[in-house]
Amino acid sequence: GIQVEQSPPDLILQEGANSTLRCNFSDSVNNLQWFHQNPWGQLINLFYIPSGTKQNGRLSATTVATERYSLLYISSSQTTDSGVYFCAVELRTSYDKVIFGPGTSLSVIP
Amino acid sequence: DGGITQSPKYLFRKEGQNVTLSCEQNLNHDAMYWYRQDPGQGLRLIYYSQIVNDFQKGDIAEGYSVSREKKESFPLTVTSAQKNPTAFYLCASVTGGGLYGYTFGSGTRLTVV
Numbered sequence: 001g002i003q004v005e006q007s008p009p010d011l012i013l014q015e016g017a018n019s020t021l022r023c024n025f026s027d028s029v030n031n032l033q034w035f036h037q038n039p040w041g042q043l044i045n046l047f048y049i050p051s052g053t054k055q056n057g058r059l060s061a062t063t064v065a066t067e068r069y070s071l072l073y074i075s076s077s078q079t080t081d082s083g084v085y086f087c088a089v090e091l092r093t094s095y096d097k098v099i100f101g102p103g104t105s106l107s108v109i110p
Numbered sequence: 111d112g113g114i115t116q117s118p119k120y121l122f123r124k125e126g127q128n129v130t131l132s133c134e135q136n137l138n139h140d141a142m143y144w145y146r147q148d149p150g151q152g153l154r155l156i157y158y159s160q161i162v163n164d165f166q167k168g169d170i171a172e173g174y175s176v177s178r179e180k181k182e183s184f185p186l187t188v189t190s191a192q193k194n195p196t197a198f199y200l201c202a203s204v205t206g207g208g209l210y211g212y213t214f215g216s217g218t219r220l221t222v223v
Contacts, residue, residue, distance in 0.1 A: 043214040102152040
């Protein structure tokens with residue numbers, strides 16, 4: 001089956017630093033989504049990005065579907081950015097199967 | 111406001127007990143999902159339902175059961191057959207399947223005592 005990998009697994013940043021998180025997938029996918037799980041466990045949609053580039057404030061994402069990867073950029077990081085970032089991909093099978101990557105755990109320190 | 115409500119936030123279970131986790135959504139979503147998350151791990155699919163009165167096993171369904179009698183509700187029962195139930199449980203819903211509009215509840219943390 002398809003493999004979804006994320007790197008790095010863990011990241012510690014000083015407040016104000018920039019970072020790039022990567023999601024690789026081993027096969028063609030229909031769609032891709034980035035989520036942020038805050039320290040209390042709530043998952044929030046960040047970007048629905050099957051291809052191209054999107055930006056929302058300090059965050060932006062790029063998906064290159066033909067090369068099977070997506071990048072999430074965080075600029076001028078803040079302590080509220082801490083948590084786990086997941087990418088998820090959607091496969092077209094007997095149902096619209098969603099597979100989550102293992103996540104990148106980000107800690108932003110003051 | 112529309113959303114997904116999971117209850118309770120924290121749940122303690124004694125050995126050998128069945129417990130039921132609630133998931134209710136008022137988003138008019140067709141599909142609902144249950145995931146299990148262990149510390150430092152990703153999300154694993156337990157069960158999903160695309161329409162009322164129909165549901166399918168996910169990757170780790172053993173020891174769990176569900177029902178989907180109403181569109182808004184998808185409760186998960188953790189049975190005594192689940193040998194290691196301590197985990198964080200997340201419910202999600204979406205219209206028509208797929209990722210667009212995928213929405214999560216705030217989760218239930220289950221601990222065996």
